[in-house]
Amino acid sequence: MQTHTEERTTTAEPATATPGKSSQYLTFVLADEHYAVEILRVREIRGWSPVTRLPQSPAFLLGVLNLRGSIVPIIDLRVRLSLESVAYTSVTVTIVLAVESSRGKRNFGIVVDGVSDVLEVSPSDIQVPPEIGKGVNPEFITGLAAVADKMLMLLDIDQLLNEKELSAVVERSEAAVGS
């Protein structure tokens, strides 16, 4: 039985924005809200294609996909952020992201309603999110930024698929199996 004892280190990011310098963010839409991820963490943007369901996985994990020979988990970001699910359309896309974890580099994909722009965000634009967010679990938001008349929520992608979450899920599903 597998247990994960390692802790995710959020400091070991492959490309963190240099303080004082603005960096580029990929923005996308989810339930009429604008979100953003650092562009350097984005590996690929691809149209939605069916995935292979993984048994005993959390509800937000849609399944796995073949990304140029490696098996990549895909997360439904709406489910992950506790938003209402919608049917996938032709503009639904998968953004493949890279995170650096204590186990080395890992890739995963997030399914979003659609991508919009690449925007420049300077650190001075970023504000700490208020305690009560817009219905979104503040756990996944690192900050808010007002850029180009839009309110961007900067997504903490390291938290989307962290070890703590995974091992908690394993225990739950094992408890279910044992009963």
Added chain:
Amino acid sequence: MSLDLTQFHVTFFEESFEALDGMEFALLRLSAGEPDAELIHTIFRAAHCIKGGAAIFGFAEIASFTHTLETYLDALRGGYLIVNQLGIDLLLKSVDLLRSTLTSVRQGNTVDQHPVAALQSDLERLSQVVDPPDSGVGEPVHYGAGAVVARPGGDVARHAKLLPGGWHIDFKPHRTLLQQGNEPLCMFGELQRLGALQPRVDIGNLPLLNLMNPELCYLAWDLRVHGEVVRADVEEIFEWVADDCEVLIRALASVAELPLPNQPVPALCPERAIDLTAPQQTNITQIWYGESGSIRVSIEKIDELINRVGELVITQSMLHELGGSGTPEVSRLQIGLERLERNTRELQESVMRMRMLPVNTVFSRLPRVVRDLGRKMDKQVELTLSGGQTELDKNVLEKIGDPLVHLLRNAIDHGIEKPSMRRQLGKLETGHLRLAAAYKGGRINIRLSDDGAGLDREKILARARSDGLVQNEEISDAAIYDLIFHPGLSTAEQTTELSGRGVGMDVVRKNIRALGGSVEVSSERGRGTTFSIVLPLTLAIMDGQSVVLGDENYIIPLVSIVESLQPRAGLVGHGSNCGELLLFRDEYVPILRLDELFGTRIQSRSPSDGLIVIVESDERRIGIVVDDLLGQQQIVLKSLEENYRKVKGISGATILGGGSVALILDVPELMRIAQERGAA
């Protein structure tokens, strides 16, 4: 600018371990009676290579130890010392010690100084026996970057009377030799005019290519001029470069006629000095053995290449489906696509083969094991290896070493008799072990046979009866011998009682099965025992059976499938408290419902609606209910852990022809789950 040396550590360790392997290999071929200059050179170079690296990277203990080692080896090389058993044993011990020291340095652990110092002083004592008086030339020469080159022990003229016949010139230029406008080649040309020249180059100080400064001279030469040459003429040639090099000129023929040192040599029998005048076949120093023309590539790079090629195959099959038929252009396209398909398949096979290594990489360390074990158990054993070129996946190779050593140990401990016993039996006193590898129908077969006592049928049977493993009187020999793999039979005190082979045979079988292989034994009383191991060539590819569960596809590894059947309703029953059971070959097999475990929507409500795949692992069986069977195919195993985590009941995933992902069932784990449920 400071250079970060840590990036070269990996290379240093890899090269050092390789050098140690080369050293050990040469040492095992070196025997006390027959000194072999070429072998000693190989050993020396290995020690030298490790020393150089260790000094550069600041591993002082290793550098100092290998320096001592090198001093001793240099004395052997120079012919001042003779090769004896004590020396070989000390050298082998040094190899072990260096290996463990390097391992702990690599892991960042502290090195236990005590054994290093002890062995070092042993070696020093051995070298001291002929430590020549310091002649001024014999000072260690310090080159840049901290590499210390030992001097052969001084001027030979002090030990031996000079004989004409030629000169042996040890020419070690300073790095700046070329910058001073000197050209070694011209000097060698001059030497050649004096007599027949035999040059040997020492490339031991060559740095990595990226560290090399083309203006510096990293080479040293070992030159021999044959013929009646006046020493002054030789000296004259080197006069010009005297300030830019270390040069040591010795009379050539005199080396062979060295009088034995008059100090007592500890515990050794007088043996011949090394004949350095023996013709040298090579001009350029060979690096270790064999392995020429190979490069070091990291596994990740190869795996990446495998992924890319796999992707190419999928893209190619997508194109193939698009092709269709119709116009001449399209059919021309079809022809091109077919050719592309053939090429991509071949490319995929070649890439897969890159992960393969000759089984020799494991075999080569076995003679050492046999030698040590034979000595420890007072038995004379000879090991013959064959088929070492047979290639296996690196992952399989890494895991086969321990089982093989275990089998060898058993064969020597319990199979081969003591020499006196063998004489009585009319056998040769030296027992013979044969280890052979060969391809056999897409798999590899490794056979280990001994000419020892063989298995004791009656004792095994008696033991098995008393343990209640066997009741039936009628039992074939093969089945009896197979009992030695039974964990119940191999636990307690039988090692001496049975003709042995008890301890851990079940572990051997388990390890081999974990690799998807099998092991069988055959034996003839008094004549010996043969173990036959069959292994897949690679773990990356396996044969899988596609099965359908609702709207999902899963793969079951073909090796674990016993049978697939459509059960009659009467054969399926409910045990009390242990779920559904299937009567299969007079045995009740638990049925595992994957739909319950995985939450799949399966169509077959009851097992008799669908099919049951009987799978086996560790001699246990369960039935898995599926809706349908699809084709069998070769699949490439991919890890889920790379980007996600282990999923219970799933060993990995594979990419199907169309590019979609299918999950592979982890049969041993499903077996455990079924047991847990049965117990609950």
